[in-house]
Amino acid sequence: MLENIYTELIAEHSQSRDNRRHLEHATISERGHNPSCGDEITLELEVSGGVIKDAAFNGTGCAISQASTDMMIELMRGKTVDEARRLAELFIKMIQGEVTDDADLDDLDEAAALKNISTMPARVKCATLAWHTLDTAIKILSK
Amino acid sequence: MDKNFLNDFPILRSRMNGHPIAYLDNSATTQKPESVVRSICGYYGGCNANPHRGVYELSVKATKIYEEARRKVADFLNATPQEIIFTKNATESLNLVAYSYGLTNLRGGDEILITIAEHHSNLVPWQRVAKATGAKLNYIYLAADGNLSADDIANKLTQRTKILAVTQISNVLGLVNDIKALAARAHEVGAVIVVDGAQSVPHIPVDVRDLDADFLAFSGHKMLSPMGIGVLYGKRELLEAMPPFLSGGDMIEYVEEQATTYAELPQKFEAGTQNVGGAAGLSAAIDYLRGVGFDTIERIEGDLTTFAVAELKRLPYVELYGCDAPNKIGIVSFNVRDVHPHDVATILDAEGVAIRAGHHCAQPLIKYLGQNATCRASFYFYNTRRDVERLIEAIQKVRGIMHLA
Numbered sequence: 001m002l003e004n005i006y007t008e009l010i011a012e013h014s015q016s017r018d019n020r021r022h023l024e025h026a027t028i029s030e031r032g033h034n035p036s037c038g039d040e041i042t043l044e045l046e047v048s049g050g051v052i053k054d055a056a057f058n059g060t061g062c063a064i065s066q067a068s069t070d071m072m073i074e075l076m077r078g079k080t081v082d083e084a085r086r087l088a089e090l091f092i093k094m095i096q097g098e099v100t101d102d103a104d105l106d107d108l109d110e111a112a113a114l115k116n117i118s119t120m121p122a123r124v125k126c127a128t129l130a131w132h133t134l135d136t137a138i139k140i141l142s143k
Numbered sequence: 144m145d146k147n148f149l150n151d152f153p154i155l156r157s158r159m160n161g162h163p164i165a166y167l168d169n170s171a172t173t174q175k176p177e178s179v180v181r182s183i184c185g186y187y188g189g190c191n192a193n194p195h196r197g198v199y200e201l202s203v204k205a206t207k208i209y210e211e212a213r214r215k216v217a218d219f220l221n222a223t224p225q226e227i228i229f230t231k232n233a234t235e236s237l238n239l240v241a242y243s244y245g246l247t248n249l250r251g252g253d254e255i256l257i258t259i260a261e262h263h264s265n266l267v268p269w270q271r272v273a274k275a276t277g278a279k280l281n282y283i284y285l286a287a288d289g290n291l292s293a294d295d296i297a298n299k300l301t302q303r304t305k306i307l308a309v310t311q312i313s314n315v316l317g318l319v320n321d322i323k324a325l326a327a328r329a330h331e332v333g334a335v336i337v338v339d340g341a342q343s344v345p346h347i348p349v350d351v352r353d354l355d356a357d358f359l360a361f362s363g364h365k366m367l368s369p370m371g372i373g374v375l376y377g378k379r380e381l382l383e384a385m386p387p388f389l390s391g392g393d394m395i396e397y398v399e400e401q402a403t404t405y406a407e408l409p410q411k412f413e414a415g416t417q418n419v420g421g422a423a424g425l426s427a428a429i430d431y432l433r434g435v436g437f438d439t440i441e442r443i444e445g446d447l448t449t450f451a452v453a454e455l456k457r458l459p460y461v462e463l464y465g466c467d468a469p470n471k472i473g474i475v476s477f478n479v480r481d482v483h484p485h486d487v488a489t490i491l492d493a494e495g496v497a498i499r500a501g502h503h504c505a506q507p508l509i510k511y512l513g514q515n516a517t518c519r520a521s522f523y524f525y526n527t528r529r530d531v532e533r534l535i536e537a538i539q540k541v542r543g544i545m546h547l548a
Contacts, residue, residue, distance in 0.1 A: 001160075002493050002544055006486070011546035037485055037501045038509070038516045060515045062483035063545065123489060 032133030162495025236360030241268035251277030289465030316465030317474030372421030
């Protein structure tokens with residue numbers, strides 16, 4: 001059970017520093033927070049012509065929240081805003097157990113590795129924090 | 144040899160993720176002995192009616208059970224029944240004091256003094272009172288060993304202080320504050336002392352007269368009782384001078400179109416139908432605790448705490464908080480290096496060990512300790528050395544599972 005959650009892939013992404021930085025030309029900076037556990041991230045997006053040119057974050061939290069954020073950022077770089085929104089919805093549906101077919105989850109790339117979190121209700125919020133934050137950021141941008 | 148308490152707590156014989164449960168989250172809530180569960184079933188199965196209102200026998204029975212519970216709580220704390228207000232938990236009790244006493248008596252320029260180790264329930268209401276009245280909210284910070292800074296107490300408890308609100312035992316560090324001394328200091332400067340007893344009343348004998356506490360709040364569910372029943376003790380003359388907190392049914396004397404006179408204590412503070420089943424449970428819980436005895440409770444929890452701290456200190460990758468002071472009981476906060484507490488708690492859960500991870504409703508304290516979160520193991524008299532050993536064994540697996548070993 002735990003081996004399916006705390007995989008080497010998750011460990012690598014949770015410890016990686018590559019995407020932990022401040023974007024000098026960020027279009028939007030959005031803070032995400034789980035008050036019940038203290039997971040906290042600040043997500044930054046640089047958007048131009050409807051495309052996410054770059055993304056980065058800073059934050060503290062459990063391995064699941066930090067790995068999930070790191071994988072999301074790698075997935076989103078170069079995607080259109082519309083596509084990013086679709087993928088965020090897909091990820092949240094995966095974690096909520098609404099989309100289970102692996103073929104449907106291919107588009108999530110490495111982030112599909114978090115699928116097993118859907119069986120751990122206590123950790124769902126950790127996995128989805130970054131993706132909800134992204135969704136909020138895009139909603140603000142689209143206004 | 145202590146009695147095998149597990150016979151009284153069937154839930155402690157249950158399994159979690161395939162292992163016998165080691166329940167070490169007693170600061171969050173305790174398990175309930177069969178005698179408490181029976182008392183609740185007995186109330187709803189044979190005595191349920193709305194108390195104080197009906198003239199019929201069943202309602203009289205319900206009233207008797209409710210008021211008998213109040214007398215038992217009063218006796219337990221060395222107070223009088225008029226000074227015991229039933230609430231739903233310590234949070235509501237503290238809000239009652241903040242709104243009814245604080246909003247009425249504080250003015251701009253007054254000061255409220257609390258400690259950095261307060262639970263949010265003894266912190267957020269005072270922030271709101273300070274905002275509403277223009278009073279200033281000051282903090283007592285900690286000395287190196289985690290105890291309250293004597294300098295801060297000396298310098299910040301002044302003639303301007305109108306309320307000193309302090310926990311008797313920190314829910315994160317498990318350190319026991321000297322309430323009797325703090326009460327004496329508060330009274331010297333003319334302040335009232337509000338004591339959060341949520342972590343103390345279940346674990347050590349509390350005598351409100353001896354402490355000279357003005358107000359003291361606690362929750363039933365942290366001392367073997369059902370959730371939804373709590374207590375506020377207040378000195379009679381203070382409660383009598385305070386306006387009601389909630390208003391409506393059962394707390395009135397006469398209601399006219401434009402004006403109302405209120406009932407006597409304690410009904411003045413108990414608006415609406417109360418939790419009689421919960422009070423019956425609390426009454427049975429007090430009987431159970433008296434049967435065990437606080438000498439035994441303190442001895443068992445002291446032994447478990449000392450054992451846990453000693454074993455955790457042997458693990459070089461574990462950092463402990465507030466574990467070097469002698470006045471500590473029942474609660475051990477720690478972190479495993481490079482692993483977030485939530486991941487620790489998930490790994491312990493898989494081993495059948497239940498602990499709390501996070502900020503424990505004490506965000507300012509966790510920040511003051513320089514952390515984002517901690518793990519917390521908290522004991523009650525029904526825990527055993529084997530529970531502590533299982534905690535240690537599970538912690539030893541954490542760094543390996545996280546690919547850090």
